[in-house]
Amino acid sequence: MKLRSLLTVALAAVLLAGCGDAPKTPAPNGTDAKEGTGIAIPAAATVHNGTDVMFLQMMITHHGQGLEMTKLAAQKATRPEIKQLAAAIDLTQSEEIKIMSAWLKGWNEGTAVSHDMSAHTDHGGLPATGPEEIAALGKASGADFDRTFLALMSGHQGAAAELTNLVSTGGQNPETKELARRIKESRQAQVAQMISLMNG
Amino acid sequence: MDVPNVLSMRKVLVYPLAIATATAAGLFATASAASAHGYVSAPPSRQAQCAQRSVADCGSITFEPQSVEAEKGSTKCSGGKEQWKVLDDNSRPWAVRSVGTTVPFTWTFTARHRTLNWEYFVDGQKVTTVSGNNAQPEAVVTHNVDLSKFKGKKTVLAVWNIGDTPMAFYSCVDLNIGGGSSGGGDTNPPPAPSPSASKPPTGGGGNTSPKPPTGGGTTTQAPPPPGGGGGAAGEWAPNVAYKTGDTVTYQGKKYQCRQGHTSLSSWEPSIFTLALWLPV
Numbered sequence: 175m176k177l178r179s180l181l182t183v184a185l186a187a188v189l190l191a192g193c194g195d196a197p198k199t200p201a202p203n204g205t206d207a208k209e210g211t212g213i214a215i216p217a218a219a220t221v222h223n224g225t226d227v228m229f230l231q232m233m234i235t236h237h238g239q240g241l242e243m244t245k246l247a248a249q250k251a252t253r254p255e256i257k258q259l260a261a262a263i264d265l266t267q268s269e270e271i272k273i274m275s276a277w278l279k280g281w282n283e284g285t286a287v288s289h290d291m292s293a294h295t296d297h298g299g300l301p302a303t304g305p306e307e308i309a310a311l312g313k314a315s316g317a318d319f320d321r322t323f324l325a326l327m328s329g330h331q332g333a334a335a336e337l338t339n340l341v342s343t344g345g346q347n348p349e350t351k352e353l354a355r356r357i358k359e360s361r362q363a364q365v366a367q368m369i370s371l372m373n374g
Numbered sequence: 375m376d377v378p379n380v381l382s383m384r385k386v387l388v389y390p391l392a393i394a395t396a397t398a399a400g401l402f403a404t405a406s407a408a409s410a411h412g413y414v415s416a417p418p419s420r421q422a423q424c425a426q427r428s429v430a431d432c433g434s435i436t437f438e439p440q441s442v443e444a445e446k447g448s449t450k451c452s453g454g455k456e457q458w459k460v461l462d463d464n465s466r467p468w469a470v471r472s473v474g475t476t477v478p479f480t481w482t483f484t485a486r487h488r489t490l491n492w493e494y495f496v497d498g499q500k501v502t503t504v505s506g507n508n509a510q511p512e513a514v515v516t517h518n519v520d521l522s523k524f525k526g527k528k529t530v531l532a533v534w535n536i537g538d539t540p541m542a543f544y545s546c547v548d549l550n551i552g553g554g555s556s557g558g559g560d561t562n563p564p565p566a567p568s569p570s571a572s573k574p575p576t577g578g579g580g581n582t583s584p585k586p587p588t589g590g591g592t593t594t595q596a597p598p599p600p601g602g603g604g605g606a607a608g609e610w611a612p613n614v615a616y617k618t619g620d621t622v623t624y625q626g627k628k629y630q631c632r633q634g635h636t637s638l639s640s641w642e643p644s645i646f647t648l649a650l651w652l653p654v
C-alpha cells in the first residue's frame with residue numbers, strides 16, 4: 175500500500191539522517207506568519223521520527239476541520255459564549271497549524287496527509303467529524319446550530335486529545351511532545367467548557 | 375480487554391494512517407481493536423460531570439469520558455468494568471437534573487462506529503430501544519425519551535451498542551423526572567468539589583461577562599498603557615473569563631489578552647498561545 179511505502183521512505187530518511195546531526199534546527203521561518211502579527215514560531219529540534227511526522231500531519235488535517243467549524247460558528251452561533259469560545263479556538267489552532275507546518279518544513283516533510291475515508295471504513299472506525307458532519311453543521315441554524323456545534327466540537331476536540339497519545343508514546347521530538355501535551359490538556363479543558371455550555 | 379494499552383491502540387485506530395506508522399515503526403503488534411467512543415453529554419452524564427471536573431477523583435474518566443466501554447449486556451453505569459467503577463458509586467455528588475417527562479438525550483462521539491442500537495433503562499427496566507440501522511450515527515444524535523412512567527429521582531442508563539464489535543458504551547444520567555422542564559437547570563447542584571479541582575463554570579455556561587468582541591483583533595476598549603500599568607494586572611488563572619484588552623501577569627511577565635476567552639490549562643501565556651496573549 176502506497177502509504178506504507180511512503181512511510182518506509184520517511185522512516186528510512188530519518189534513519190539515514192541518524193542522530194549524529196546537529197541537535198537543533200532553528201526552525202523555519204518567519205514567512206509563515208502571514209498576518210503581520212510578528213508572532214515568532216518556536217523552533218523544534220532536528221531529532222524526530224515517523225510518528226512525530228505523522229502526528230503533526232494528522233493534527234494539521236484535524237485542526238483544519240476544526241477551523242471549518244469555528245468559521246461557521248463565527249457566522250451562525252447565537253450564544254455569545256459559543257462565539258467567543260469558537261473565536262479563541264480558531265485563533266489558537268490557526269497558530270498551531272503554522273507552528274506544526276514550520277516544523278515539518280524544517281524536517282523537509284510535507285504538511286498534507288491523504289485522508290482516505292474508505293480506509294477508515296475498512297478499519298471499522300470513523301473519526302468524530304468529516305465532510306458530512308461539517309455539512310450538517312452548515313445547514314443548521316439558530317439554537318439548533320449551537321447544539322450541533324457543541325456536540326460536534328466536543329467530539330472533535332476529544333478526538334484530538336486522544337490523537338496526542340500517539341506521539342506521547344511513540345514520538346521522539348521533544349517540542350512535538352510538548353505541543354501534544356498542550357493540545358491534550360487544552361482540548362480536555364475545552365470539552366469541559368463545552369459540556370457546561372450544553373447544559374447551561 | 376484491558377484498558378491501558380487497548381486505549382492507546384484504539385486511539386491509533388481512529389486514523390488508519392497511524393496504523394501504518396505504528397506498524398512501520400514496530401510500535402504496536404496488533405491493530406484489531408475497535409475504534410469507537412461516545413457518551414451522553416446533555417443532560418450531563420456521570421462521566422460528563424467527571425470531565426467537567428464538577429465531580430472530582432474519577433480517575434482516567436476525567437480525561438476520556440468517551441471511553442466507558444465494556445461488553446454488551448451490562449445494566450451498570452460502569453458496564454461492569456472495574457476501571458469505571460466510580461460511575462456506579464451513588465454516594466458521589468452527581469448533579470441531579472430536573473426535567474420534564476420527555477427528555478432529550480444528546481450524545482458526543484469521538485469516533486462514529488456503526489451502531490446496532492441505543493437502549494435506555496430505568497431501574498433495570500428497558501424504557502426504549504432506538505435502532506442504529508447498523509450505520510454510522512448522524513451528525514448529532516439526540517433521542518427524545520418518554521420517561522412519563524417514572525417520577526422523581528431516577529438514574530437513567532443509556533447504552534450505545536456497537537454494530538460490529540461485542541462492545542457497548544455506557545452512560546448514566548441522574549434526573550429528577552417531572553421536576554421541571556427539560557431545559558431546566560439543576561435543582562440539586564452538587565456539593566462544592568474539593569478545592570484542588572479547578573472547577574470550570576457550570577450551569578451558567580462559563581461566561582456571564584459582557585460580550586467581548588469576537589472578531590479576532592477588534593478591540594472595543596482601550597488597551598492599558600503598555601508596560602506602564604503599574605502592576606494592576608492580576609495573576610493569570612484558569613477558568614477566568616478574560617476580555618480583550620485585559621492584562622495579566624504570568625511567571626513575572628505581563629501579557630495583554632488579544633481575544634476574549636475563558637481561560638484553561640495550556641492556554642496560559644506562552645510561546646504557543648501568542649494568539650491569545652501578547653507580551654507587553
